[in-house]
Amino acid sequence: MATINADQKLKDELLTIIKQQPELVTSLLDSVTKTPAKIPESFPTPDTDLLRPSQAAAYLNMHRVTLHRLSERDPSFPRKLKMGERLCYYRKSDLDAWLSEQEI
Template sequence: MNQQTDLLRPSQAAAYLNMHRVTLHRLSERDPNFPRKIKAGERLCYFRKTDLEAWLKDREV
């Protein structure tokens, strides 16, 4: 996967994780194990899809 397709906007990341954007924001602010967002400016941020996949895998029982 190339680096550009690996980056997801918050709305895309929320859809990928099947959760609301507000839930994604709360997790990113409160859960120390949740993947950190990548700041690309004052108001622009991304999440790495590979980081989200790893987080999901760690949560599997």
């Protein structure tokens, strides 16, 4: 019962702040909705052509699962380079070539 009262008290306090300072709420909402898309930290530098799967997915503007499905199902999709048991890469140049083949 004490949790319900605490939750209601918090809700009431938040509503009071919203009513008293609507510009603060607007500012917070703007900062949340205007955040740029997340670019992987180690995005490829000009001196490397190798991309991790998450980087390759971001480069192709698709989800990592979609990238995996394409690599499994589409024989024309570039093959991944297996560097270890759990480490693989895609060549950016291969992805660019595959993209150019997809143009209509």
